[in-house]
Amino acid sequence: MNTDAIVKGIRGGDIPSVSRAISIVEDRSQISVSSEIMKKIYDRTGNIHIIGVTGPPGVGKSSMIGKLASEIALRGRKTSIIAVDASSPFTGGTLLGNRVRMQESINRNSIYMRSLASRGFKGGLSSAALSTIRILDAAGFDSVIVETVGSGQADIDIMKIAHTIIVLHAPGLGDILQSIKAGIMEIGDIFVVNKIDREGAFLAIKDIEDSLSMLPGGPWKRKVIGVNSLSGENIDALLDEIERHRSLGKENRGDGEAMQEMSIYIEDELRRIILERSAPKGDLNREMKRMMAKGIDPFNGALKLVTSLVGSEI
């Protein structure tokens, strides 16, 4: 497949072309091909609704997303899913396990789903995920659901570009507020308590409602919705709420969104360029050793190295 064929395929909504293009933007060694693809699909982007889903491990994010995507498909929309899986910090290997939880929904409703490993990117995860979203956008998908574990900078970056953020929780995992307090209360647009058939579900909903009522109010009233991802109970109510949020937010986007995207790319590209310039020759390691031998402190050593690499003063 050459680049033109891939671009043509994406514009026509051809799945193998979309898949190959995503592999290319994931692959940091193919930056020039990626740039060509992104350039040629840009005019077709800007229509996709990005739904971010976050929450602690084990609350049922993948299962909920499977059911939610099915519900969207049932309403006649073309939808897609991106799930980020954590890689081993030791071997770099990844078990892309999210897919298994939603396989049935994917098969039955021909939903496009793609797994992304958090490793191998050295900080490039955000830009890979972002490019993936734009490829799906150009391929004519009406929405994309992005699943992350909700920790780490890359995850937070992805959440920054989501239009509707769902924070998921479940009863029985200890104090609800403990695990969703830091930053997450503010970023969530819709709060969902999964596993409502379980004991304590009502209290969990109440807890979140109480603490939401203490946040400064805006034009959007944040709701807490209880669902059951196994039976699919109340998933339609959740989708109604998502649709409501989507119709409200449409006018408020615009330039801010594009700037946010560009700043994510800038950070990743800066890191890539600096590492590429210094790493191949083994410079970085050697320089680091030299600096340490001089007895320079790590902070000033790092400042010196980086400024010399980009050729500027502090």
Place this chain on the structure above:
Amino acid sequence: MAVGKSQSLFKEKPIKILLAKPGIDGHDRGMFVLAKAFRDAGMDVLYAGLLPTPEEVIDTAVSEDVDVIALSLLNGAHLTVFKKISDLLKKRKIDDIALVGGGTIPDSDKPKLEKMGISGNYGPGTPLSTIIDHVTKRASEARLRKLGGR
């Protein structure tokens, strides 16, 4: 292909492998052992879940753009089911995804599977390193075809 070249290739993007048991076979303990071994060898590992149809396996492989599909059956249906997978790949003109097999496969069946393009076909007791080496080799070939097509 130079060995060093493939290594630098995968430094950027690791091998992506899909494990599948495309038949009436629920014995997936071995799959989990393999999944962990492949992960620890630095690969991105997907598992197709229990009882996928051959079509579902191919759909998943295409959506995720994997380099290798590793098929396993312990129920004796490998000649039928593995063939279906290999035929489907050919029908959809996919030549950049490698097929490897494993399970309880009699020696006499192995040449037939090889002919369908399904290599390896390891049985119980095979050292994990043998399997990983073989998968790495087949994945590198598939990856080169992916890159060569552009």
